[in-house]
Amino acid sequence: MKRRASSLILAGAAGLFAISVAAAQTPTVPGPPPAPFAVSPYKNLKVFPKDVTRADLLGTMKQFSQSLGVRCTFCHVGVEGRPLATFDFASDAKPNKGIARDMLRLADRLNRTDLPAIGGLLDPHVTCYTCHRGSRKPATMPPAAPTAAPPVSPTAAPKAERG
Numbered sequence: 001m002k003r004r005a006s007s008l009i010l011a012g013a014a015g016l017f018a019i020s021v022a023a024a025q026t027p028t029v030p031g032p033p034p035a036p037f038a039v040s041p042y043k044n045l046k047v048f049p050k051d052v053t054r055a056d057l058l059g060t061m062k063q064f065s066q067s068l069g070v071r072c073t074f075c076h077v078g079v080e081g082r083p084l085a086t087f088d089f090a091s092d093a094k095p096n097k098g099i100a101r102d103m104l105r106l107a108d109r110l111n112r113t114d115l116p117a118i119g120g121l122l123d124p125h126v127t128c129y130t131c132h133r134g135s136r137k138p139a140t141m142p143p144a145a146p147t148a149a150p151p152v153s154p155t156a157a158p159k160a161e162r163g
């Protein structure tokens with residue numbers, strides 16, 4: 001667990017990827033709902049475990065948004081700029097939310113099955129950012145080689161700030 005956590009940049013999100021399918025595959029057993037919520041405040045979770053903590057869920061939602069370069073309203077019903085309390089996060093009205101669920105399952109499958117099947121990968125962890133890199137549409141081709149650009153120094157450090 002320690003090794004796993006230490007190598008994860010997106011610990012919260014990747015941890016959810018790791019447990020999401022396990023939860024989905026576990027048959028529902030009668031009994032008291034698990035901690036930390038006596039009653040989950042979330043009404044419509046189909047991929048994440050019902051007892052996901054608020055911190056894990058919201059942390060993952062921020063990762064989604066940053067990974068795709070979008071705001072909550074890309075997937076959720078709500079008016080940009082209005083308080084989040086006015087949003088209907090449980091609604092499935094926006095198709096992107098459904099796509100995001102399928103993408104979660106895809107990333108989870110890659111991490112659990114496909115990548116471990118490739119020998120030598122001890123701790124594979126694909127996240128949304130792995131493909132999306134801050135864009136709704138992952139690039140499918142490397143950028144065209146610039147024709148007249150000056151040569152890039154291999155020692156040049158990437159710029160830390162944007163501007």
Ligand code: HEC
Nearest residue numbers: 042043044045046047048061064065072075089090100101
């Ligand atoms: C790329 C799509 C996407 C973005 C962007 C996104 N979410 Fe989500 N959100 C989802 C999906 C998918 C679920 C349902 C997960 C499941 O079925 O287990 C969800 C569920 C939720 C829930 C639980 C709703 C319930 O009651 O079931 C909350 C709260 C939430 N998101 C908040 C946010 C916030 C706040 C933001 C912006 C910071 C955000 N989301 C951005 C896709 C997204």
Ligand code: HEC
Nearest residue numbers: 064096099100103104107126127128130131132136137138
């Ligand atoms: C293995 C690569 C890969 C991973 C990992 C991945 N995606 Fe995607 N995603 C894609 C591709 C490819 C598309 C299709 C883009 C297009 O239509 O050009 C896409 C499209 C989407 C779209 C639709 C965007 C649009 O504007 O139509 C959403 C929403 C999305 N992904 C959410 C997610 C979320 C959330 C995650 C993490 C749980 C994720 N993706 C992880 C490859 C990936």
